Amino acid sequence: MSDIAFIDLKAQQARLGHRLEEAIARVLRHGQYIMGPEVRMLEEALAKFCGAQHALTCSSGTDALMLPLMAWGIGRGDAVIVPTFTFIATAEAPALLGATPIFVDVLPDTFNINPAAIAPAVEEARRRGLRPRAVIAVDLFGQPADYPSLQDGARAHGLKLLADAAQSFGAGLGDTMVGCFADATATSFFPAKPLGCYGDGGAVFTDDAELVSVMESLRVHGHGGDKYDNVRVGLNARLDTLQAAVLLEKLAIFPEELEARRRVAARYTEALIGTVCTPHLFDDARSSWAQYTILPQDRAVIAESCKRAGVPTAIYYPIPMHKQSGYAHHPVVPNGCTEAEDLAARVISLPMHPYLNDTDQDRVIAAVKAGNP
Numbered sequence: 462m463s464d465i466a467f468i469d470l471k472a473q474q475a476r477l478g479h480r481l482e483e484a485i486a487r488v489l490r491h492g493q494y495i496m497g498p499e500v501r502m503l504e505e506a507l508a509k510f511c512g513a514q515h516a517l518t519c520s521s522g523t524d525a526l527m528l529p530l531m532a533w534g535i536g537r538g539d540a541v542i543v544p545t546f547t548f549i550a551t552a553e554a555p556a557l558l559g560a561t562p563i564f565v566d567v568l569p570d571t572f573n574i575n576p577a578a579i580a581p582a583v584e585e586a587r588r589r590g591l592r593p594r595a596v597i598a599v600d601l602f603g604q605p606a607d608y609p610s611l612q613d614g615a616r617a618h619g620l621k622l623l624a625d626a627a628q629s630f631g632a633g634l635g636d637t638m639v640g641c642f643a644d645a646t647a648t649s650f651f652p653a654k655p656l657g658c659y660g661d662g663g664a665v666f667t668d669d670a671e672l673v674s675v676m677e678s679l680r681v682h683g684h685g686g687d688k689y690d691n692v693r694v695g696l697n698a699r700l701d702t703l704q705a706a707v708l709l710e711k712l713a714i715f716p717e718e719l720e721a722r723r724r725v726a727a728r729y730t731e732a733l734i735g736t737v738c739t740p741h742l743f744d745d746a747r748s749s750w751a752q753y754t755i756l757p758q759d760r761a762v763i764a765e766s767c768k769r770a771g772v773p774t775a776i777y778y779p780i781p782m783h784k785q786s787g788y789a790h791h792p793v794v795p796n797g798c799t800e801a802e803d804l805a806a807r808v809i810s811l812p813m814h815p816y817l818n819d820t821d822q823d824r825v826i827a828a829v830k831a832g833n834p
């Protein structure tokens with residue numbers, strides 16, 4: 462028996478077949494590799510997909526976090542509230558701009574930022590002489606954060622709300638989709654994300670037309686009306702036309718893939734509930750299932766049992782950001798981040814992709830059960 466794929470991009474490629482090759486060939490024929498027509502087409506399609514007024518593509522999920530922070534003028538002397546249980550880019554973006562990330566804890570059931578931590582984080586920022594400016598919510602593993610509470614908290618303290626939706630494009634709360642919950646929403650098209658391209662890519666969603674025009678300028682070196690009169694310091698943060706062409710093809714099958722991911726997750730949960738702690742969703746939350754992450758009694762035993770059965774597993778994330786060498790000097794809220802520390806020691810993620818068949822899923826389930834008697 463061959464090993465199961467953790468994320469199977471080959472199965473998706475086989476399904477899309479010639480459509481991908483034709484899309485790439487069209488770009489090779491027209492030759493507009495930078496900001497070609499596919500880029501604008503994709504931006505329109507992405508905005509329509511999630512219901513946001515505007516979508517601005519860019520070169521990565523990390524740049525999608527940078528662009529709104531830069532447009533809001535966040536930098537030295539400013540504090541940005543960040544959950545500590547996430548991928549490093551969430552804190553890297555404010556830190557690169559000279560702002561101070563203030564780390565806060567997550568909720569033990571959803572793994573997302575605890576909205577009650579905003580007030581003490583604001584207080585901690587002020588105590589250190591910093592201006593609290595923004596809070597970044599992360600939709601970890603594909604489930605939206607508690608945006609209704611976060612919107613209230615951000616408004617109460619005059620903060621911008623930035624959604625790090627790198628893992629959650631396609632997810633939603635009730636009838637509203639990720640892309641519409643924050644002042645700006647950043648997503649990533651890194652190949653392993655729910656909607657991925659064949660390289661790096663990202664996008665920012667917002668309803669704020671003024672923010673879009675500043676980010677458009679920042680995306681191309683801070684250009685103004687005249688190409689050689691740059692009005693601000695910007696980035697080179699465009700999405701390649703080739704990646705936009707690939708994404709247009711993948712977006713066409715994305716709704717079906719999301720459904721397939723939901724079926725895989727539901728089947729895992731049905732089989733594993735009672736054996737391990739399975740993912741907990743809010744009442745009206747729809748996850749995009751970037752990861753299916755469980756809390757077993759002993760993850761080393763599960764990892765070993767899975768390995769023997771040819772089932773790959775992964776740990777997202779073994780070290781919370783406030784414990785990482787490059788970030789440990791940044792402030793943490795006074796109550797600490799004990800939930801995140803506990804989760805980092807216990808989580809383990811199982812293979813998850815839309816093309817996981819029942820037989821392979823049963824192998825995963827059997828291996829988990831064998832490792833958690």
Ligand SMILES: *Cc1c(COP(=O)(O)O)cnc(C)c1O
Pocket residue numbers: 521522523524547548550551599625627628649650651661662663
């Ligand atoms: C992947 C990821 C990013 C960064 O995206 P890139 O496209 O790799 O720059 C940011 N935040 C989170 C939570 C992510 O998972």
